[in-house]
Amino acid sequence: MDLALETKEALVERVGLLERKFADLRQSMLASVALPSNWRLTPKERDLFLALLSNGIVTKQMAMLILYGTADRPTHSVDVFMSRIRSKTKSHSVKIETINRTGYRLVDRLVWRKTLKLDIPVEH
16 A cells, blocks of 8 residues: 555545544443443454444444454454354343344444443443
């Protein structure tokens, strides 16, 4: 990737995306204390689960940005991460729905936010 060939607008957009990602990651680090340790989520799984808690729908592109900082990777890895999160949280009645060709949604998201006592502002 040659940054010299990109337009100023494209670079500004890229920087904005990175700033938002870092802000989200900082917020997720603060909230991670609330997740049960017996779920044994890896840091990337935790970040993805916290994105599910914070957003109504997490698209595959959003998940790629959370996991890798870029959307330029095959989306199959997102499916693998979601499968691992589902298997680790299934015994705790966590349900994650797949939205066909779009992404994922945490069922009863607002209930889980309250149950886990997250201090992140809730979006309605």
